[in-house]
Structure formats: C-alpha cells, structure tokens
Amino acid sequence: MEALINTKYTKLMAFALMLGAFVGLFGETALNMALTDVMSEYEITASTAQWLTTGYLLTMAVLIPVSAFLIKWFSTRQLVTASLSISGIGAVLAALSPNFELLLLGRIVQALGTGIILPLMLSVLMVIFPVHKRGMVMGLMGLVITAAPAIGPTASGVIITTVGWTYIFWISAALYILLLIYSLIVVENVSSVTKPKMDYLSVVYSSIGFGGLVYGLSMYADNAFTSMTVWLPLLIGIIALILFARRQTVLETPLINLAIFKFPMFTIGTLLMFISLFIILSTAILMPLYLKGALFYTAAAAGLILLPGNTLNFIMSPVVGALYNKIGPKFFIVTGFGLITAANIGFLIVLGDSTPVWQVIVLFMIMFIGLPMTTMPSQTNAMNQLPHQLYADGSAAMNTLTQVGGALGTAIAITLFTIGQSAADKSAEFGIAAGTHFAFYFITGIALIGLIASLFVYDSTIKKN
Known part of the structure; x- marks a missing residue:
C-alpha cells in the first residue's frame, strides 16, 4: 500500500x-501570436524569433532533471x-x-520558475491523492x-490587438504575484528533505x-546540414546524452534513476507524452504564422479561429479524467x-493560401478532441506503474522529455517551415x-x-503475468 500524505488544504x-x-505553460506559446510583431519591431527572421519559444522550452528541459534533487x-x-x-x-x-536580447533573457528567467513548479506539481499530486482519485486529478492536470x-x-x-504584446508579460506578472500570496497560505510541506549529493557532471x-x-x-533552418553550425551541435548533443545515460548507471545517487525505464508502461507513456507535446507546440507556432501571414487575419481573429478547438480541450480533459478509472x-x-x-x-x-477558414477550425477541433485523450491517460498510466520512491525520478524524466519534445517540435516546425517557404517562388502568402x-x-x-505506439498500451494497475 502506498504512503498517502494527509494535508489540511x-x-x-x-x-x-x-x-x-x-501560467508558466501558457507562457510557452503566448508569444507565438506576436512573433510577426516582434520580428518587425526588432528586425529579425522567423528562425531567430522562434528562440523566444524554443529557448523557453529548452531552459525547462535543462532544469527539470535537476528538479528531482x-x-x-x-x-x-x-x-x-x-x-x-x-x-x-x-x-x-x-x-x-x-x-x-533582453526579451529572450526575460523568457529564460521565466522558464526557470516554470521548470521548478511543473515536476513539483506532478510529484506532490501523486502523494496527496490516493490511486482511486488520480483519474480526475490527472484529468485536471492534463488540462x-x-x-x-x-x-x-x-x-x-x-x-x-487590444493593448499590445508586452501586456502578455504584465498580466502574467500580476498573476504570479497573486498566486504567490495565495500559495503562502495554502501550500504545505509534503516532500522529504534528505539532501542527497548532486552529481554536477550529470547536469x-x-x-x-x-x-x-x-x-x-x-x-x-538557415544552414545546410553539412554546415558545422548544424551537424557539430547535433553530434555533441548525442555524445553528451550517451555519456549522461552511462553515468546514471554507475552513480550511487543518480541525477535521474534510469531504472524507471524498466517499467514498460512508463516508457511508452513518456514516449506518447513526448509526441503529444511535440504536436501541440509545433502546431501552436505554425498556425498563428499561417493564419496571419497566409490568410491575412488579425491577431485577435486568428486567436478566435483557434478558440473552438481550445474550448473542446477544456471540455474533454475533465471528462476523460472522470471516465478514466471506468474505461482505462x-x-x-x-x-x-x-x-x-x-x-x-x-x-x-487542405492547407493553402486560400483555404476556407472553416476547414482549419474543424480540423483544429478534431485535433484537440484527441489530444486530451492521449496526454492525461498516458501520464497517469505511466506514473501508476512506478513505485512510490521513484515518483520524483519519473516526474523529472517525463517532464524533461516532454519539454524536449515541445522544444524539438518548435525548432523542427520552424526549420521545415523555412525550407518549404524558401522553395516557393510565388507570393509571400503562398x-x-x-x-x-x-x-x-x-x-x-x-x-x-504515436498511433502505432498506442496499440501497445495496457492498464499498468493490472499486473501482467
């Protein structure tokens, strides 16, 4: 039986x-609708502007592994x-x-805070709610x-459209202040402070x-694959990740205990979360560019075009959470x-320079009926298979790879967007x-x-013979 921590609030x-x-995750994509404004104001290209999103996600991906410590x-x-x-x-x-440059720095600092609270949220919820209530709780968290x-x-x-893109940050700042005051009243200490030694080389x-x-x-996006600025960082990144994985297997107290990946549903669930956030973030950066640049909608109109899909997402997430324990x-x-x-x-x-907007709305709605059906069940089923002592490691690993999925989704989407755009020899909107x-x-x-991987899912609360 798992240890459940009782709390007053x-x-x-x-x-x-x-x-x-x-609020932190809202910040991941809130600036996407303003990228064309930022590009114009600071005279930068799309591949440079996308670092406002990619840098945010990458900062979270770097910090989240440390969160377990x-x-x-x-x-x-x-x-x-x-x-x-x-x-x-x-x-x-x-x-x-x-x-x-200072705008990017502000984004990175903001991401540092989100990189702390995101894995903390998952770890805390897993110890203050019993298994039979996690379906609904994870449904809300999936939302x-x-x-x-x-x-x-x-x-x-x-x-x-109404007050300017800088107010995205002023509104966020106000919410953070109100949340800080509220949290000082209701948040209790539920974690065990053991102060293990951190391996800085792993970081x-x-x-x-x-x-x-x-x-x-x-x-x-701006260079050939044979360019050193492309293949060298990729090669260094791959080598560093191999060294990271090897080091975790020999450390007495690893940064992330890779034993979590011995649990098959955790591994598949993490893969499915990676894919889901890849799709969400790549779509979130492409659609504003498309709606504003190809179909000539204003920022407010483009936002409203995406609203029906987002509304369905709000509706579906708690529904999936409520039915999760019954359906699996x-x-x-x-x-x-x-x-x-x-x-x-x-x-x-359907996508083109004269696509009827209703087709974009309907397809976006279909996508956001599907996404809450993948994220919450994947995450809940993955974490349910882990023993209590591995929750922090599982949370850190899943959230790290999820944010990496979002960062890669953003980077690859803009790279392919730039390649496809440069190959076209007609009008700007085309x-x-x-x-x-x-x-x-x-x-x-x-x-x-993701569809193929989903076929291998089974309920992790049911032991396999």
Missing part, C-alpha cells in the same frame, strides 16, 4: 500548483515560493525589454499541460545533450491518436502557406508513430 494546494503551472533538498513551500518569484521577475524583465500552451495563441491574440551532460540537439536542429487508458489513447492523425492528414489535404504545409508532413509522421 489538499484541494486548495492542488489548485495553487496547477494554476502556477498553467531540488525536491529532496528544499521544502515544498520553498520551491513553490522560489518558482513563482523567479517567473514573476522574468515576466517583468520581458515586459520592460528594449531589445530582442493544464495541454490547454495552457494551446490557449496561449488565442488569449494573446486578443491581448495583442553538464544533460544540459549540453538536450541543448545541442535543439540548437543544431534550429540552425538547420488504452481506449482513450488509441482513439485520441487516431483523431490526431486524421486531423493532421486533413491539414495536409510561401507561408507552402512552408506550413511542408512542416505538416513531418508532424503527421510523428502522429502516426
């Missing part, structure tokens, strides 16, 4: 953590306070930035993970590994990836449509991989 504490993570070094209240404070400082810095980055372009579109390896992969793929994970995950794959094939068929269409070939392929 269990639901209020869960709400504080989820809302903190929501932070959770064992500092109390829950200390980590929540630090997370919200750091994120608030980053938001203010970004709002006041006079140039692209946070998928809805926050998905709704970013929609909400920011209205903000940009270096993981940082170089993930950073090299994302940086190399990002450079491919496989039905939801297979059906979800079937819908996601169908939507992406649809985008390949080039943007062609670039978006080209990127969806790869996204559709990733969705197909």
Whole structure:
C-alpha cells in the first residue's frame, strides 16, 4: 500500500500548483501570436524569433532533471515560493525589454520558475491523492499541460490587438504575484528533505545533450546540414546524452534513476507524452504564422479561429479524467491518436493560401478532441506503474522529455517551415502557406508513430503475468 500524505488544504494546494503551472505553460506559446510583431519591431527572421519559444522550452528541459534533487533538498513551500518569484521577475524583465536580447533573457528567467513548479506539481499530486482519485486529478492536470500552451495563441491574440504584446508579460506578472500570496497560505510541506549529493557532471551532460540537439536542429533552418553550425551541435548533443545515460548507471545517487525505464508502461507513456507535446507546440507556432501571414487575419481573429478547438480541450480533459478509472487508458489513447492523425492528414489535404477558414477550425477541433485523450491517460498510466520512491525520478524524466519534445517540435516546425517557404517562388502568402504545409508532413509522421505506439498500451494497475 502506498504512503498517502494527509494535508489540511489538499484541494486548495492542488489548485495553487496547477494554476502556477498553467501560467508558466501558457507562457510557452503566448508569444507565438506576436512573433510577426516582434520580428518587425526588432528586425529579425522567423528562425531567430522562434528562440523566444524554443529557448523557453529548452531552459525547462535543462532544469527539470535537476528538479528531482531540488525536491529532496528544499521544502515544498520553498520551491513553490522560489518558482513563482523567479517567473514573476522574468515576466517583468520581458515586459520592460528594449531589445530582442533582453526579451529572450526575460523568457529564460521565466522558464526557470516554470521548470521548478511543473515536476513539483506532478510529484506532490501523486502523494496527496490516493490511486482511486488520480483519474480526475490527472484529468485536471492534463488540462493544464495541454490547454495552457494551446490557449496561449488565442488569449494573446486578443491581448495583442487590444493593448499590445508586452501586456502578455504584465498580466502574467500580476498573476504570479497573486498566486504567490495565495500559495503562502495554502501550500504545505509534503516532500522529504534528505539532501542527497548532486552529481554536477550529470547536469553538464544533460544540459549540453538536450541543448545541442535543439540548437543544431534550429540552425538547420538557415544552414545546410553539412554546415558545422548544424551537424557539430547535433553530434555533441548525442555524445553528451550517451555519456549522461552511462553515468546514471554507475552513480550511487543518480541525477535521474534510469531504472524507471524498466517499467514498460512508463516508457511508452513518456514516449506518447513526448509526441503529444511535440504536436501541440509545433502546431501552436505554425498556425498563428499561417493564419496571419497566409490568410491575412488579425491577431485577435486568428486567436478566435483557434478558440473552438481550445474550448473542446477544456471540455474533454475533465471528462476523460472522470471516465478514466471506468474505461482505462488504452481506449482513450488509441482513439485520441487516431483523431490526431486524421486531423493532421486533413491539414495536409487542405492547407493553402486560400483555404476556407472553416476547414482549419474543424480540423483544429478534431485535433484537440484527441489530444486530451492521449496526454492525461498516458501520464497517469505511466506514473501508476512506478513505485512510490521513484515518483520524483519519473516526474523529472517525463517532464524533461516532454519539454524536449515541445522544444524539438518548435525548432523542427520552424526549420521545415523555412525550407518549404524558401522553395516557393510565388507570393509571400503562398510561401507561408507552402512552408506550413511542408512542416505538416513531418508532424503527421510523428502522429502516426504515436498511433502505432498506442496499440501497445495496457492498464499498468493490472499486473501482467
């Protein structure tokens, strides 16, 4: 029987953590709708501007592996306070930035705070709620993970059109301050502070590994693959990740205990989460560019076009959570990836420089019916198979790879967008449509991989003979 930690404000504490993570994950994509404005204001290209999203995700991916140690070094209240404070400082810095470099720095600081609270949220929820209640709780958490980055372009579109893109950060900063005050009242200490020794070489390896992969793929947007700025970071990244994995197997206290990947449903669940966030974040950066640049909609109109899909995401997440314990994970995950794959094939068929907007709306809605059916069940089924002592490691590994999936999705999407756009020799709007269409070939392929992997899912709470 798992140890369950009783808290005075269990639901209020869960709400504080989820809302903190929501605001942080909202920040992942909130600036996507403003990229064309930022590109114009700072006179930069799309491949440079995308670092405002990729850099955010990459910072989280680098920090999250350390979170398993932070959770064992500092109390829950200390980590929540630090997370919200750091994120608030980053938001203010970004709002006041006079140039692209300081804007990027503000984004990175903001991401540091999100990188703390995201794995902390998962670890805490797993110990304050019993197994029979996790379906609904994970459904709400799935709503946070998928809805926050998905709704970013929609909400920011209205903000940009009415008051300007810097208010994306001022609003975030205000929310962080209110959340900090609220959290100081309701958040209790539930983690065991054991202060294990941290292996700093592992941190270096993981940082170089993930950073090299994302940086190399990002450079491919403006350079040939044979260019040293592309293949060298990729090679260094791969070598660093191999060294990281080998080192974890010999350390007495590894940065992340790779024994978690001996649990098959955890491994498959993490892969499916990686793919889901890859699709969410790649779509979130492409659609605003397409709607504004190819179909000539304003930021507010483009945001409203994406609203029906986001609304369905809000509706579906708690529904899936409520039905999870009755139906189990496989039905939801297979059906979800079937819908996601169908939507992406649809985008390949219809996307162009004169596509009727209703087709974009319908396909986006189909995709966001499918996504909440994959994320929450995949994550819950994965974590349920782990023993209690591996929750922190599982949370860190899953969240790291999920954010890496988002960073790679953003980087690859813009790289393919740029390649497809440069191959078009007609009007600017045709080039943007062609670039978006080209990127969806790869996204559709990733969705197909997810569909195939989903067929191997089984309920991890039922022991296999």
